[in-house]
Amino acid sequence: MIHTSIHTVDNPAEPSELAVAIRIGQYMLDQYGTVDTADVFAYAQAHGGLAESLRILLRALGAAPTAEQQAAPRCPAAHPDDPTPCDGPLVVTVLDATNAGADGCEHHGARLLASIDGGRVYAPAGAAIRVFKAAGTIRPFAWVDRGERA
Structure with missing residues (x-):
């Protein structure tokens, strides 16, 4: 008779930073991918959301922008x-x-x-x-x- 055991994990492994960054990027693109440019508030909100999701993705890839690159013109x-x-x-x-x-x-x-x-x-x-x-x-x-x- 062969005995096998099943191990259950009470705390599944946390998703990787890259997986989280990808999910955030997909969500932000879904939310802000198209914006009525006549609505200045919506345009600014979309820009901020997409810029932040890009920063998160770059940080997860080990390519976070430098302070000089982050300074907005x-x-x-x-x-x-x-x-x-x-x-x-x-x-x-x-x-x-x-x-x-x-x-x-x-x-x-x-x-x-x-x-x-x-x-x-x-x-x-x-x-x-x-x-x-x-x-x-x-x-x-x-x-x-x-x-x-x-």
């Missing part, structure tokens, strides 16, 4: 002396009185608009209104003289 509307980060994708164009302009995120678009005379903002309706209203509450060159950092 700033939008053209951001003043070089303004230390604040962008708050999303390029969604507005701010023009001055001579029609010179810069594309930017809503945050830097509002700060630029507040800092120029005779400026105009062009964007999808919701973003343009938000930037115009925000610019009305910001003093020109808000980052100067106050040591502002965020």
Whole structure:
């Protein structure tokens, strides 16, 4: 007679980091693979979710990006002396009185608009209104003289 024994495992092995990263990537792509680009909030949320899932996948593969690679480039509307980060994708164009302009995120678009005379903002309706209203509450060159950092 042959005796066999069956071993049950009460704690199955944890999935590998790569398996988890793959599942997260698949989930995020399913959730955010297509986004209505007219919805700025949904677009920004999708960008953040997909960027984070890519970072998780790269870390699981042992290829995590360096700090330099992770530093996000700033939008053209951001003043070089303004230390604040962008708050999303390029969604507005701010023009001055001579029609010179810069594309930017809503945050830097509002700060630029507040800092120029005779400026105009062009964007999808919701973003343009938000930037115009925000610019009305910001003093020109808000980052100067106050040591502002965020």
